[in-house]
Amino acid sequence: MPVDVARILPFAVDTWTPASSLKRHRFLTHAHRDYLVGIATAAAASIYATRLTILIALRICPDLDRAAFVEMEAGAPPLRVPDPDGDFTVAAFDANHCPGAVMFLFESPAFGTILHTGDCRLTPECLHTLPLQVQGRVDYVYLDCTFARCPLPFPSKEDSIRQVINCIWRHPNAPAVYLACDMLGQEDVLIEVSRTFGSKIHVDVDKTPDCHANLSLVAPDILTADAAASRFHVMAFPGLAERAAEILALARARGQPEPLIPMRDEVGVWHVCLSMHSSRDELERALEVVRPRWVVSTTPPVMAMDLSYVKKHCSLSRFAPDDPIWKVLGITTDAMSRTVVTGSPPQSSVETIEKSEVAVTCSVEEFGSDESRQVVEVAAEPTLESS
Template sequence: MPKGLPFSVDTWTPCSNRKRHHFLTHAHKDHSQGISTHASFPIYATRLTKTLTLNYYPNLNESLFVDIEIGQSIAIDDPVETFTVTAFDANHCPGAVMFLFEGTFGNILHTGDCRLTPECLQRLPEKYLGKTSREPKCRLDYVFLDCTFGSFSSKMPSKHVGIRQVIDCIWKHPDARVVYLTCDLLGQEEILVSVCQTFGSKVFVDKENNPESFQSLSLIVPDILSQDPSSRFHIFDGFPRLPERAEAKLAEARANFQPEPLIIRPSAQWYVFEDVSSEAEKRKNGQFKEAMKDQFGIWHVCYSIHSSKDELEWALKLLAPRWVVSTTPECRAMELSYVKRHCSYNNLAPDDPLWKLLDIDVEAPFITEDVQEVSISSSPFVPERSSGARSESSQSFVSNEEVSIVSSPGKKPSVTLFGRARLGLSNSTVVYEDLVKPETAYRNEDIEVWSNNEVGLDGNVSEGERDESKSKEVTYSASGLPKGVGENIRKLYRGMHVPVPKPLPSLVDLLNDIKRSKKKFMS
C-alpha cells in the first residue's frame, strides 16, 4: 500500500490510529468494524452516515465526526501537506459516498462500496473522465475499487428494473395475504417506498426482533413504517437461515389452512454466489427478466447495489487509472481485463512518481524478469473461479489466482492505508496454496518483503541455514513446501521462524522398507 499518506479509509485498527485523518464511506458495519475501539479525531462522513453509525455504536463520541456532504470539497490543512477531498454519490445506500483525494501525493479515488452506473460516473470531475477512444485530461493515480461482483460476467438489471420485478411479483400473487420482503439491508429502501406507493399500504417492522432495521428506516423513510402486525407487508430478516425460516412460514400457513405467504428476496447474492436449481440454469438467458422461485419457496429478484464485471470494465475504460486495487477479498481486481493490460510494473518508467506512492525502491533487485510468483488459494467464502490466462509480464497481475508480491527490500512493514489491501491483496490473511495450513496463514503486513538477497522480515540468514537449504531437496508435503519452490520462499519461511517440514516418503520407499523388514524377519 502507499506509505506515508496522512489518511485512512474505512479502516479502524491500531495501525490506522497513526493516521491523522479518517474517512468513513458509508454505514454498513463491515466498513466500520473496530471503529468503537480504534476511532480517533477526525472522522469525515456524511451526516446520515454519522447518525446511523452512532445508532449502531452508541458509545462512540459524536464529536469525532466532521460532516462532508455529496458534492462538497474540503481543503485539509495537514501539518505535512495540504490536500483536498471531495465526496461523490456512490449509488450504494443512503449516505454512501466515494472520496476523491487530490494532493502532492497524486490523485486517488476510493469508491467505498458502489454501483458505477453512467449517472454515477458523470458526477465525477470531467477532467478525470475520458471517452471511448481518448484518455482523460488528468489521470487518476489510484482507484481503490469495489469488486464485490467483479467476477460475475452477466449483465445485471438496473435498480429500477429490479424494483419493477418486485412489484410485478406481488401483482401476480393476489391471494397472498402476507408479503414478506427481505429488505432489512441498508440500501433497499427504494423497494419499500415503491411497494407502499403502489399498493397503498405501509410496512410492518418488528421493533423488538429487528431493532437496527427499525432505527435505520425510521431515520430514512419513517412515513412508510407501520407498527400494526396485521399489515400485508412485513420486513423479513434475510439472515441467517433464510431457507429454513421461509419453509417454516409456508408450513405454518398450510397447517392453518391459510393461503401461503409470498416471500421475496431482492438481492444479487443468489444469482452470483449461491447454487441455483437446474430449472434456473435452463432459463439462464432470461434469469433477470422476472422473479424466480427456488426450491424453498423464496422468490428472488436481482437487485444489486454493487457493480457487475461489465460495469467495472466500462468504468475503468473511462477513468483510465494508472493503478487499480480491489477493496474486496481475493484480489478480484486482477480478474478485470483493464487491470491485466495496464497495471504492470513494466509499464512504469524508473522516474515515475507512482514508485514513490507505492513506496518501492526502483533500484531494488526485484525489478527483473525473475520475480517470484506466489500462488494464492481461493477463500472458503468465495466460489471457485476458472483460472485466467497467464500474463506476458511476470511482474503483472498475472491471473485471478497468481500475483507477484514485491516491495522494497529490508524495510519494516508499512502502515496499511485501506484495510488489508496491499498491491491487490485485500484479505487480512492469505492462504498460500500447498504452503501453509489455513490456521497458520500469515497476515499480509507480516509478509512484507523478500528478494534473492533478503530473508523474511529482517533480511538475516546464517551461513549454516544457507548450506542447509542448498543440501536439502524439498519435494512435497500436505502442509509443507511444494516441489520446485524457489529459494526465496524457503528463506521466507526461516525468516518467520517456521521450520521447513521434512518431505513425506514416497510410496516406493515405503514398499522397499516393507520388503527389507520382511527379508530381515525371514532371515
C-alpha cells in the same frame, strides 16, 4: 474488510487496524457493520463521513463520540484538509451502495489524484456525478471488486425492484406479502413497494431492530409498527427458507390463503442484484471512464487485476522511473535498476525480470490487513496474471 491504503498517504479509509491508527485523518464510506469493526477504539483522529453514515454509525457503536466526526455530503464542493505534509482536498460522491454511502476523491500535489470507491455499484448515472477532470484519468483507484470474477450479467437495481413489484401484482389474492429486505441498502425496495401499492410497510422493531432504525432515518413516512395496518411485512433474510416454510405451514393449517414470500425462484437473482456491488461489466465500463493508472482491490482476495481493462491498460511497463507510483510503493529508482531487490516487511519486495516482465508484490503492511493477506500484483503485457 477493506485493505489499508499505502503507508505514504496521510489518511485511512474504512480501516481501523494498527497500521491505519498511525494515520492523521480517517474516512468512512458507509455504515455497514463489518466496516465499523474496531472504529470505537481507533477514533483518535477526525472521521469524515456523511450525515446518514454518522447517524447509523453512532447507533451501532454507541461508544463513539459525535464530536469525532466531520460531516460531508455527496456532491458538495471539495473540502480542504490541513496536513503537516501538505494540505489536500477531498470530495464525496454517491457510491450507489446504501444510504449515506460515498466514494472519496483525494487530490494533492504530493500524492496525485486518488479515487477510493468504498463499496459501490458503478452505474453510468453514478459515474456521471464525478467531475469532468476525473472522467479521463486518475492516478490511483481503490476499487470495490466484490464481483470482479463473477460472470453473471446483473440486471439494474431498477429492473430488480421491478421484478419484485411484478411478482406482487401476479398474486393479488395473497393476504400478506413478506419481503426479506432488512439489510441496510435495501430500503429502495420497500420505498417502491409502498409507493406502488399505496401502503405502509410493517417492520417489527423486536425482530428486525436494525431495519426499523434505518428506515426511521431514510423513509420514516412508509413505516408502521402495526402489523394489522399493512399487507406488507419485512422479515429477516438470515433463515429465510426456514421462516418461510413455517409461515406457509401455519397458513395451511389454519385453512387461510397462503401469503406471498418472494424467493429466488420467483424473482430471479434480485437478491444478488440488490447486494449493491458492481458487476464485472460495470467495473470494466467504470474503469474505461476513470482510466486509472494504478488499481488496488479493496475486497481481498479478489484482485482488481482480473479485470480485462486493467490487464490491458494498467501495466508497470508504462510507468517512467520518476512516476509517483514508485514513491507510493516505497520503491527507489536505485532499486528499480537492480535485477533483484528483496526486503522483509514492512518494506516492499520487487523482482525485475529483464525486458519482458515486471512484477511488484506489495507487502501486507503496505496494502492489506493481517487478516486478508492481500497481495497486489502487476505484470507487463502480455504475461500479466493475478496470483
